[in-house]
Amino acid sequence: MSHLVALSAALGPDATLISDSDITASYSRDHAPFAVSAPPFAVLLAKNAQEISKALIFANENKIPVVTRGAGSGLSGGANSDAQSLVISLEKMNRILSLDAANQIARVQAGVINIDLDTAAKEHGLAYLPDPASREWSTLGGNAATNAGGMCCVKYGVTTAHVRALQVVLATGEIIELGSATKKSVTTYDLVHLFVGSEGTLGIITELTLNLEIRPAPPATLIATFPSVTKAAAAAAVLLKYRPSMLEIVDQTTLKAVQAWHPLGFEVAGSVLLMQLDENHSLCEAALETCKKFDLIDGVYSDDPADAADLIRVRKLAYPALERMGATLLDDVALPITKIAEFVEKVEALSRETNLVIGIFGHAGDGNMHPTIVHDHGDTAAADRAKQAFARIVEIAQSLGGTASGEHGIGSIKQGFVANEISPKVAALQREVKKTFDPNGILNPGKKI
Amino acid sequence: MSHLVALSAALGPDATLISDSDITASYSRDHAPFAVSAPPFAVLLAKNAQEISKALIFANENKIPVVTRGAGSGLSGGANSDAQSLVISLEKMNRILSLDAANQIARVQAGVINIDLDTAAKEHGLAYLPDPASREWSTLGGNAATNAGGMCCVKYGVTTAHVRALQVVLATGEIIELGSATKKSVTTYDLVHLFVGSEGTLGIITELTLNLEIRPAPPATLIATFPSVTKAAAAAAVLLKYRPSMLEIVDQTTLKAVQAWHPLGFEVAGSVLLMQLDENHSLCEAALETCKKFDLIDGVYSDDPADAADLIRVRKLAYPALERMGATLLDDVALPITKIAEFVEKVEALSRETNLVIGIFGHAGDGNMHPTIVHDHGDTAAADRAKQAFARIVEIAQSLGGTASGEHGIGSIKQGFVANEISPKVAALQREVKKTFDPNGILNPGKKI
Known part of the structure; x- marks a missing residue:
């Protein structure tokens, strides 16, 4: 508690420093489901850089771990704290x-x-x-x-x-x-x-x-169904030539989850691609022709914004639809786009092998996939299998020339995979760079590197 | 010479290590006119990374400065060597x-x-x-x-x-x-x-x-003349809304230099803008309408590729046309696009004050300007004034919220200006980062930072 008193004195009376454990608990983690966390000893709702500077000088002198957070919407445990930590929230610096x-x-x-x-x-x-x-x-x-x-x-x-x-x-x-x-x-x-x-x-x-x-013009939106993810992924690679401003893929498992919640408005297929073009809407017809080479089942497009919202609803509902089915582990890996099909096949095999539902969707055009593992709430055995499957998905991606995280980050849940991608020398360089900026290692220790 | 012998032994007989001073002299500098240089003691025409590794291990142990170069086309003295240096050229690693x-x-x-x-x-x-x-x-x-x-x-x-x-x-x-x-x-x-x-x-x-x-579609090209650089620069800021894939500006001094060499095909105006659109060619007419709000004198556009080459010739000839007039110092600064007009006025005043020809052209859409100072070959007094003007141009840019280099680099000619833009702490961080990667400071010492 002396840290709290001393920090409070260092910050002065204007600072909003919270130690009420009901409140600090709500600042102890982001949205990553299985990363460990504990309420920090204090939360500073920072008002300006000067206040943060004072807090860091104090933390640095006293070797107190500091966890920074914005909205806490992260998905990798990057904003998770432990009991020794000071959390600095920037939510009030919103001008x-x-x-x-x-x-x-x-x-x-x-x-x-x-x-x-x-x-x-x-x-x-x-x-x-x-x-x-x-x-x-x-x-x-x-x-x-x-x-x-x-x-x-x-x-x-x-x-x-x-x-x-x-x-x-x-x-x-x-x-x-x-x-x-x-x-x-x-x-x-x-x-x-x-x-x-x-x-x-x-x-x-x-x-x-x-x-x-x-500001780009309102896009035209195209939706196309395919007999398999393999075909849809292969089509996606070719569709890049139209310079889409969106190119998303959804697999059958996820389509079924959405259908069970909200009617899709189309027949559940092996896979769906969603594409938006914000320049040359007239290319939609050509894009559908391209899709036919990959066994297109059905496809429509529209440049009406209301239609667009309707067409992409299946992608917006993908994750919440899977969440309705149980506890979820949302993974995030990036691959060469030409490896998506092989990746999906391997994840589908993993799903069968582990007896876990795994819905697959993601940013096909970037090769950034989000397999989402679902298991029953409270089923600890399934939860353990899910954690193992989460790791296996990363390893599958890496074995195909992919990377552990495309956009969610390493945080506190993926550090174990980084060494598969970088040499010990690069790992050492990362630590040296960290030390240059943070000599005492107080900033988000144990995260990222 | 013992360094040469020892390095040669370390590299082995397959390495192409040159010490003939006729040849090393041609590897001693890039295209920056007034940066100092001297022939290096040796030039390694590297064949692969392993050879470079051996050379660096030797250089690092013996604290030998190493200057790396590609084609030597740099414009900031970044590839300039001194007599103690080993130059490593990567020109043969061209696969x-x-x-x-x-x-x-x-x-x-x-x-x-x-x-x-x-x-x-x-x-x-x-x-x-x-x-x-x-x-x-x-x-x-x-x-x-x-x-x-x-x-x-x-x-x-x-x-x-x-x-x-x-x-x-x-x-x-x-x-x-x-x-x-x-x-x-x-x-x-x-x-x-x-x-x-x-x-x-x-x-x-x-x-x-x-x-x-x-690959973008062949562009439509538009050329527009204005009574002044002020008007042209103001138009450029607005023309960004058409998402041009080129947006260049040329001032009257440079137009005259080109005209004196190759007929422009249009009347010398206060300034010219050149724009290319690689998406929606139909926006050219709207772009010309936009130009009219900025006192457009004349404008034409074409989506014929042959016409395009003709229309942008004035920009391609800008620098060589100024070079025909004498010795040149090509500067490179970047500014907020809204400050281009004020920048040009100040550089024009500098031109009058120093009695030096300064042609101004550059990437208007990026705010990246290349004022080029011209003086008579062999006129050492004018050369000194030119060097001072080169520095003044950087300071003018910085005073308008600009930066010392937009795309040519700091090299060995602009280190003196960096401190105007960064705090001593950031300068110290740069040195620490450098030390992390190059503990003995052998890589291009005295350049960049």
Whole structure:
């Protein structure tokens, strides 16, 4: 408790420092189901970088682990704390500091909700494009810390491609500015993008300068059913030539789960592809012709926005439909797009072998797949099998030239897989880079690396 | 000379190690005009990463400076050597190792010429998009080391956006693999993009996995003349809404220089904008309408590729036309696009004040400008004034929220300006990062940081 008293004194009376265990418990974890966590000894609802600086100076001197969080919507346990930790939440730092429409940039505090920036940009004919599924509640700081992806990233790139500059508070308390507000700059080492995806282990991102892009036209949406995931995945690779702004795949298991909840409006097939084109809608017909070469069962498209919402509903409902069936473990791996079919076959075999429901869907155009393991709530034996299957899915991806995480991060649930992809020397370099920025190792210890 | 003998012994008889001073002199510098250089004691024409590893182990043990070069087409003295240096040239490592059309990636050795990859990609309907002006002779390794830009980057991003993975030889000789061949990956710290733009100071890039994109359709090209750069720059900011794949500006001084060499085919105006659209050609008419709001004098467009070459000739000839007039100093700064007009006015004032011809052209859509100072060959007083003007141009850019280098790099000519943009702490972090990768400081010492 002395840490709490001393920290409170260091921060001063204006700081919102919470130690009520009913509240701290709600700040102890993100949405990853099986990562360990415990309520932190305190939660700081930070108001500004200076407050965070004070907290970090104190934590660094006293070797207190610090876990940073935005909305806590992460899926890898990256924001999970233990009892010794101080959690710093940036949710109150939620101001859009400036929106410079002519230069197509915005400066925001890290706690701004993703969709709020996009909404503000929309008034100027602009968009903040990265669209993680959590965009209506996740924060831009959290998106940057995890290098979040999303559906339109197949065309527009993931979060890192949209970050120009950062304000960061270092573990030692210095507040630094990295990067340039200009569209191009090669004046310094690219430390900005080293911080993106570093999951709170190198510093605390407090402000971001982000790209806004010309708002794409409303898309045309195409849905196509195939007899198998193999065929749908093969079609997806070819459909990339139309430069889709969305290219998603859903397998039969997931289709059945959705159908059991909300009528699909079409017959359950082996697999479904969903595609959006935001430039040349007239290519939809050509795209359907392409699909015919891969045993297309049925396909429709529309450039009516209301129809579009209807057509992509099956993808939006994929995860919640699986969640209705029991406890879920949502995996996240990325593969060469040409390996998706083989990956799916192996995961389907794993499903049979382990007697677990595994629904497979994901960002086909990026090769980023989200197999989701379902088991009965409270069935601990099945839960253990699910955890093992979760690991096997990562290993299957890696065996096919894929990677342990495409967009959710390593957090506290995937560190064991990283060594399969990097040499001991690269692992050592990561630790040295970490030490350069965080000499006492207080920032999110045990996460990412 | 003992270094030469010992290095030769370490490398073995198969290595091409050159010490003939007639030849080493031609490896002593890039195309930056006023950076110092001296012939290195030896040049290794490397055949593979293993040979480079041996050379670096030797250099690291003996604290020998190592300067890496591709084609030597750099513009910042980044590849300049001194007499104590070993130069490692990657020009012989010029094989495209694989081109995976379905997954839209290529694996190349660092010495592959930029255009050669694009030509190979073209056969598959793909493109390697980053298009530095040097693309017909510069290497992909050099492009990555400098994070090279180009004209189509206004739409498709600079080199860093197209690099997925790297093989790097560290100063200590280890050969490491960074990044993932998958389109998305958040499994490790992003060390790949830390190396991009590091100008040979962190390691030697020997292989690259690069994005290939669907080849854009042949563009429509638009040329528009304006009474002043102020008007043209203001129009450029608005023209971004058409998502141009090229948006270039040329000032009156440069137009006159071109006109004096090759007839422009149109009246010399205050300024010219050149724009290409590779999606929706039908927007050209709307773009011209937009230009009218900025006092357009005259404008034409065409989607005939032969016409396009004719229309953009003025931009292609901009720098060579200025070179015809005397010795040139080509500067490179990046600004907020809304500051281009003010920047140009200040540079024009500088031109009058210093009695130096300064032609201004550049990538308007990116705010990346290349003022080029011209003086008589052999006029040492003018050369001194030119050097001072070169520095003033950087300071003007910085005073307007710009940065010292947009795409050419810091090299050995702009280190003095970096401190204006970063805090001492960030400068210290850069040095610490450098030390992590290159503990003895042998890689391109005195460059970049």
